[in-house]
Amino acid sequence: MIELRQITKIYNKGKFNEVVAVQDVSLKIEDGKIVVLTGPSGCGKTTLLSIMGLILTPTSGEILYDGEPVLESSDYWKTNFRREKFGFVFQHINLLPQYTALENILLPLYAKDTDPGDFMDRAVELLSKLGVIERANHLVEQLSGGEQQRVAFVRALIKDPKYLFADEPTVFVDEDTSRIIYRLLQDLRDKGKTIVVSTHDPELIKIADEVHRMDRGRLVQTK
Amino acid sequence: MIKKHRNLLRYSFDCLSRYRMRTAVIVVTFLMATTMVSAVLFTKEGLEREAEISVKMAPDLTVQYLKAGRVELIPIDYADTIAKVDGVKSVVPRIWGYAGISTYTFTVIGLETSSIPTYTTFGSIESGRFLTPEDAGKGNIVIGKLIAGLLNVKVGDDIILLSESVEANKFHVVGLFSDASSIYTADMIVMSIEDARKFFRMPDGYVTDFAVYVEDYEQPANVAAKMSFMPNVRILDQDLLLRGYKAAYGARGGIFVTLWTILLVGAALVAFSQAVVVGHESKFEVGLLKTFGFSTLDIIEVRLVESLVLGFFATSLGMVLGYVYAAYLNAPGLVDILLGWAFLPREFRLPVYVSWSSVFSIYAVTVLPLLITTVVPAWLNAITDPELAMRRAAA
Amino acid sequence: MKKICLMPIIAIVLTSALMIICMTNQTSWQYREYYKEIRYTIGLPSIAIGTNYEGTRNPLLEVFVRSLYDVPGGYDYVVPSSFIDTPLKLREYHESVPGFNMTIRRG
Numbered sequence: 271m272i273e274l275r276q277i278t279k280i281y282n283k284g285k286f287n288e289v290v291a292v293q294d295v296s297l298k299i300e301d302g303k304i305v306v307l308t309g310p311s312g313c314g315k316t317t318l319l320s321i322m323g324l325i326l327t328p329t330s331g332e333i334l335y336d337g338e339p340v341l342e343s344s345d346y347w348k349t350n351f352r353r354e355k356f357g358f359v360f361q362h363i364n365l366l367p368q369y370t371a372l373e374n375i376l377l378p379l380y381a382k383d384t385d386p387g388d389f390m391d392r393a394v395e396l397l398s399k400l401g402v403i404e405r406a407n408h409l410v411e412q413l414s415g416g417e418q419q420r421v422a423f424v425r426a427l428i429k430d431p432k433y434l435f436a437d438e439p440t441v442f443v444d445e446d447t448s449r450i451i452y453r454l455l456q457d458l459r460d461k462g463k464t465i466v467v468s469t470h471d472p473e474l475i476k477i478a479d480e481v482h483r484m485d486r487g488r489l490v491q492t493k
Numbered sequence: 494m495i496k497k498h499r500n501l502l503r504y505s506f507d508c509l510s511r512y513r514m515r516t517a518v519i520v521v522t523f524l525m526a527t528t529m530v531s532a533v534l535f536t537k538e539g540l541e542r543e544a545e546i547s548v549k550m551a552p553d554l555t556v557q558y559l560k561a562g563r564v565e566l567i568p569i570d571y572a573d574t575i576a577k578v579d580g581v582k583s584v585v586p587r588i589w590g591y592a593g594i595s596t597y598t599f600t601v602i603g604l605e606t607s608s609i610p611t612y613t614t615f616g617s618i619e620s621g622r623f624l625t626p627e628d629a630g631k632g633n634i635v636i637g638k639l640i641a642g643l644l645n646v647k648v649g650d651d652i653i654l655l656s657e658s659v660e661a662n663k664f665h666v667v668g669l670f671s672d673a674s675s676i677y678t679a680d681m682i683v684m685s686i687e688d689a690r691k692f693f694r695m696p697d698g699y700v701t702d703f704a705v706y707v708e709d710y711e712q713p714a715n716v717a718a719k720m721s722f723m724p725n726v727r728i729l730d731q732d733l734l735l736r737g738y739k740a741a742y743g744a745r746g747g748i749f750v751t752l753w754t755i756l757l758v759g760a761a762l763v764a765f766s767q768a769v770v771v772g773h774e775s776k777f778e779v780g781l782l783k784t785f786g787f788s789t790l791d792i793i794e795v796r797l798v799e800s801l802v803l804g805f806f807a808t809s810l811g812m813v814l815g816y817v818y819a820a821y822l823n824a825p826g827l828v829d830i831l832l833g834w835a836f837l838p839r840e841f842r843l844p845v846y847v848s849w850s851s852v853f854s855i856y857a858v859t860v861l862p863l864l865i866t867t868v869v870p871a872w873l874n875a876i877t878d879p880e881l882a883m884r885r886a887a888a
Numbered sequence: 889m890k891k892i893c894l895m896p897i898i899a900i901v902l903t904s905a906l907m908i909i910c911m912t913n914q915t916s917w918q919y920r921e922y923y924k925e926i927r928y929t930i931g932l933p934s935i936a937i938g939t940n941y942e943g944t945r946n947p948l949l950e951v952f953v954r955s956l957y958d959v960p961g962g963y964d965y966v967v968p969s970s971f972i973d974t975p976l977k978l979r980e981y982h983e984s985v986p987g988f989n990m991t992i993r994r995g
Contacts, residue, residue, distance in 0.1 A: 345876070383494055383495075610929070616923060806898060809906050813906055
């Protein structure tokens with residue numbers, strides 16, 4: 271379970287260009303659910319997602335994972351936690367262009383004390399499931415936007431993480447890819463994974479178990 | 494843990510090929526700079542070392558005569574006075590000077606054959622023999638490889654040399670100095686003092702200088718001090734000769750090394766600028782890696798290995814090339830600047846000294862700046878929130 | 889990522905080669921000996937290089953003298969110390985002019 275308590279994030283605090291991205295947000299996310307954060311652009315959903323994923327430090331507040339507070343832990347501990355439990359899909363995909371699809375997928379494994387080759391079967395399985403197995407050895411720049419996003423998903427899932435954080439996963443992709451992504455998220459949810467998605471996509475909102483609406487950094491509605 | 498570090502190593506090596514332009518720029522600039530700096534340093538130190546060894550072949554003291562502050566021929570009577578100084582073992586008069594053959598200048602040395610020690614072997618002689626007391630005034634000579642090659646003569650041949658007075662002097666070659674001793678003997682023509690006097694038309698009763706050898710129990714400087722009562726003589730000891738040579742080679746070499754060290758610093762700046770150029774991409778990459786679970790130490794390890802490989806590759810290659818250029822190719826171009834001589838005989842091999850201090854100092858000027866310009870920015874990015882690192886890079 | 893990167897291997901090889909060159913070079917210099925017979929017969933130091941200029945064999949000074957072309961004052965062997973070297977200070981010799989002067993004065 272993920273619990274956020276009065277999370278606030280202020281950029282450039284005290285300066286003339288101070289921005290309150292997230293203000294006093296508290297929520298609980300049970301395991302095995304698809305949770306959607308939605309709202310207008312600039313409402314703070316990406317910031318909140320990043321804070322939950324421990325890749326952005328809030329200005330104040332508390333985060334608990336399975337009842338354990340994590341914010342006070344060291345950077346080393348948080349990095350280890352991310353490595354073992356989290357998978358990320360970014361809005362801008364963020365694949366390294368000089369590598370092939372397969373090399374990008376195996377990249378997160380380099381931080382583990384394991385041979386990336388041991389995960390080859392899983393990579394092939396996931397790539398096949400998402401319909402991009404033929405593109406495995408192509409450079410990223412040779413892939414379409416939809417193919418890149420699917421590869422990004424495989425990269426996020428290669429370590430079989432407990433939590434998946436996806437930021438606008440369907441914004442740059444076509445309908446076919448979107449449908450594949452919806453199916454994938456539902457499969458993951460059925461396997462007990464916790465998925466937090468920030469999106470405007472109405473189809474994603476439809477399949478979500480919880481929808482939290484944000485506006486100007488605050489949680490305004492929860493369904 | 495081993496697998497993790499192996500993964501990190503592999504990732505580092507991949508980064509080298511990923512940032513191709515940066516890798517190429519750093520390799521090329523460091524290579525050029527280190528090749529020249531190392532060639533100059535190794536050669537300069539080799540010449541200084543060679544000078545140290547060669548000075549050991551000088552007599553303990555060399556006595557010259559000064560008249561009106563200029564070096565002149567020394568009366569041979571001075572030999573008796575010098576020999577009586579406490580601590581002097583032997584005094585050997587010499588007539589020597591320079592002779593021009595074609596465009597080259599050779600050193601003609603006339604020795605008192607009666608004072609030549611009777612060594613059973615002369616290691617510096619390749620063929621024939623050295624002079625003996627029986628050679629006095631006979632026109633027998635021992636020559637170095639330079640003149641042998643120039644005139645195409647060998648032991649047993651006769652040659653004719655024109656003296657300053659444009660008289661033809663016939664000489665018979667009885668010995669040839671070896672290749673190994675060429676560094677000292679290549680330009681020599683050694684004859685008896687009588688033949689040299691005739692060759693240079695030197696007046697009787699005078700010689701060029703005296704080679705003085707002191708007793709084992711005495712310090713040359715002490716003996717020199719005792720000789721100071723003699724009017725109008727200059728006494729040179731080995732230490733003085735060495736300092737003179739070091740100054741001569743050192744000045745040219747020092748200027749050159751300074752210039753190329755400036756170039757090395759410039760190369761370090763190029764490395765820094767390249768680090769900045771790829772900095773944004775690198776910053777994003779660090780943010781991404783932190784997101785995936787690479788710790789700060791992991792990232793530092795990756796960048797450290799990357800810059801060590803790059804630095805050592807370029808610098809080691811440069812130094813090896815510099816060594817080959819100096820030791821095997823005789824440093825064409827460079828040697829003329831360093832030595833300032835008109836030509837080098839083909840037998841002459843540049844002495845090259847590769848010291849640990851030179852090697853480490855070149856590494857320090859190349860690898861260290863590269864490490865700092867690569868690792869420090871990576872560390873700074875690694876301690877930033879990954880989301881901010883990626884966002885700033887995108888901006 | 890499974891490609892073998894040649895650069896680190898070459899870096900190690902080159903660095904090792906350099907260390908070996910350094911060691912063997914140092915060793916060869918350690919065992920260099922001067923030719924004793926040259927010392928007791930010829931006794932001229934300096935390396936033998938044929939030149940178009942005289943003075944290559946004169947101990948110490950001709951190197952500088954020739955470059956100074958023996959002009960009045962130049963033959964005092966006064967060499968600007970900032971260019972060549974620091975002035976020599978020797979207890980056995982007196983320096984009658986500042987700089988680099990090998991003239992010996994009596995008494």
